[in-house]
Amino acid sequence: MTLESRKRDVTEHVVGKLKDGEIQLYHEDQPIGKMTLPLPLQLELEPNYHNEENKIIQNYTSTEGKEARYTDCDEGGWC
Numbered sequence: 001m002t003l004e005s006r007k008r009d010v011t012e013h014v015v016g017k018l019k020d021g022e023i024q025l026y027h028e029d030q031p032i033g034k035m036t037l038p039l040p041l042q043l044e045l046e047p048n049y050h051n052e053e054n055k056i057i058q059n060y061t062s063t064e065g066k067e068a069r070y071t072d073c074d075e076g077g078w079c
Contacts, residue, residue, distance in 0.1 A: 015027075027049070031046075033045035
């Protein structure tokens, strides 16, 4: 089993909330960054999120290949 770094576009799932002169950004109710005001706006994201072509992208790690399993079970499915 190998772990590979992946990314996905979460832009449509990011919510911005204005608080204390900043726009605080959330993905699935988890704080991921903020934009400070006034103009020009500056975008600050947590390390596993970044801005790419006007989209907010999440970087993550997943398993790859036929041997990828959630548990250490034998081929018959017994654990």
